[in-house]
Amino acid sequence: xxxxxxxxxxxxxxxxxxxxxxxxxxxxxxxxxxxxxxxxxxxxxxxxxxxxxxxxxxxxxxxxxxxxxxxxxxxxxxxxxxxxxxxxxxxxxxxxxxxxxxxxxxxxxxxxxxxxxxxxxxxxxxxxxxxxxxxxxxxxxx
Amino acid sequence: xxxxxxxxxxxxxxxxxxxxxxxxxxxxxxxxxxxxxxxxxxxxxxxxxxxxxxxxxxxxxxxxxxxxxxxxxxxxxxxxxxxxxxxxxxxxxxxxxxxxxxxxxxxxxxxxxxxxxxxxxxxxxxxxxxxxxxxxxxxxxx
Numbered sequence: 001x002x003x004x005x006x007x008x009x010x011x012x013x014x015x016x017x018x019x020x021x022x023x024x025x026x027x028x029x030x031x032x033x034x035x036x037x038x039x040x041x042x043x044x045x046x047x048x049x050x051x052x053x054x055x056x057x058x059x060x061x062x063x064x065x066x067x068x069x070x071x072x073x074x075x076x077x078x079x080x081x082x083x084x085x086x087x088x089x090x091x092x093x094x095x096x097x098x099x100x101x102x103x104x105x106x107x108x109x110x111x112x113x114x115x116x117x118x119x120x121x122x123x124x125x126x127x128x129x130x131x132x133x134x135x136x137x138x139x140x141x142x
Numbered sequence: 143x144x145x146x147x148x149x150x151x152x153x154x155x156x157x158x159x160x161x162x163x164x165x166x167x168x169x170x171x172x173x174x175x176x177x178x179x180x181x182x183x184x185x186x187x188x189x190x191x192x193x194x195x196x197x198x199x200x201x202x203x204x205x206x207x208x209x210x211x212x213x214x215x216x217x218x219x220x221x222x223x224x225x226x227x228x229x230x231x232x233x234x235x236x237x238x239x240x241x242x243x244x245x246x247x248x249x250x251x252x253x254x255x256x257x258x259x260x261x262x263x264x265x266x267x268x269x270x271x272x273x274x275x276x277x278x279x280x281x282x283x284x
Contacts, residue, residue, distance in 0.1 A: 010207050010270070012152040015240050031278070047240060049216040053233035060232075063205075063243055065152050074191040090202075090274035091195035098157050098189060099272045101205055101243070128152070130241045132232035136173070 012065060014128035015050070016043035016114075023125045025068055030079060031093070032104055036122040041129055043114040051132070056111055062104045063131040064123050069100035102127070105135065154207060156270035157192070158185035158256075165267045167210055172221060173235070174246055178264035183271055185256040193274070198253055204246045205273040206265050211242035244269070247277065 020039035022028050029036045041062065043051050054060065073096035075086040089097040102123055110117035162181035164170050171178045183204065185193050196202065215238035217228040231239040244265055252259035 008156065010154040010156075010209070012154055012241055014150065014152075047216060047232075050230045050232045050240070052217075053230040055233075061245065063241075063245075067152070074189060075194075088192045088195040090189075090192045091197075091276055093275060093278065097273060098192070099154055099205075101273050103203065103205075103245075103275060131239060131243050133235060133245060134233055136235065 012130055014044070014065065014130060015047045016041055016129040018042075018064065018121065018123045018125060018127040018129065020121060020123065020125045020127075022122070025124060028124060029122050032106060032120040032122045034122070036120045038109065038117060038119050039121040039123070041116040041118060041132075043116070043129070045114055048114050051114065051116070054108060054111060054116060054132070056108050058108050059105060059135045060108060060118075061133040061135060062106055062118070062121070062129060063133070064102035064104065065128040065130055066095040066100035066102045066123070067128060068124060069095040069097065071096075071098055071100060073097065101130065154272055156186070156207065156272060157189045158183055158271040160184075160206065160263065160265045160267060160269040160271065162263060162265065162267045162269075164264070167266060170266060171264045174248065174262040174264045176264070178262045180251065180259060180261050181263040181265070183258040183260060183274075185258070185271070187256055190256055193256065193258070196250060196253060196258060196274070198250050201247060201249050201277045202260075203275040203277060204244075204248055204260070204263070204271060205275070206244035206246065207270040207272055208237040208242035208244045208265070209270060210266060211237040211239065213238075213240055213242060215239065243272065
């Protein structure tokens with residue numbers, strides 16, 4: 001039997017926001033390594049303890065909420081090319097998907113209080129930040 | 143000025159659930175490659191179009207909601223070892239964090255309708271699934 005969890009909805013509370021020159025989805029690069037600009041991650045002062053060990057010149061994973069995406073889309077033409085066959089969104093990196101969570105690996109350029117400067121982030125200005133994780137090295141952390 | 147987005151809360155709607163022999167958090171491995179069992183991803187039939195292009199013998203990224211984690215934690219002892227100095231959660235893979243999103247890279251062993259069998263998943267039984275993404279190859283997809 002399909003034993004569903006008790007709860008069917010969960011509430012995300014952003015921990016910060018992206019500050020970027022990218023403001024128009026149509027003009028945003030599809031991936032960070034396709035010409036995305038540097039951007040600032042601006043954290044809510046309430047989570048400053050959580051970011052205190054971030055370090056300049058390391059790579060981090062940033063999870064965002066792509067708040068301008070569509071949530072009712074299950075198939076897309078990859079990279080928006082109508083000549084490509086319709087593909088299930090879970091086999092693509094389309095921002096349009098039931099839970100539009102953005103996954104970005106970025107390099108930390110600078111840290112200034114609760115602001116973290118990162119390289120090549122394709123998220124739009126004011127995109128909410130959900131989480132930050134280290135890239136795992138040989139020794140996994142928890 | 144800190145230009146916050148208009149919305150400060152977002153709603154996650156799980157697209158499926160994990161079926162795993164792992165039921166007790168205390169006994170779960172800290173990472174998938176530390177002895178985690180194989181598990182099934184069981185998708186809601188409502189998103190079957192979205193998973194239709196998943197393929198056996200590929201690697202995928204699975205995002206989950208770690209529903210048994212604590213959200214009020216900002217510093218932890220890495221790997222639960224009290225001899226390790228307290229560390230900001232965003233520099234660790236602790237499940238306890240403001241938005242407890244699990245990030246798992248797994249290998250697809252089998253697909254049977256809306257059930258996908260994967261190798262070495264450290265998520266607990268009944269953990270909600272939020273999203274699935276391809277690992278990016280040389281050509282980024284969208």
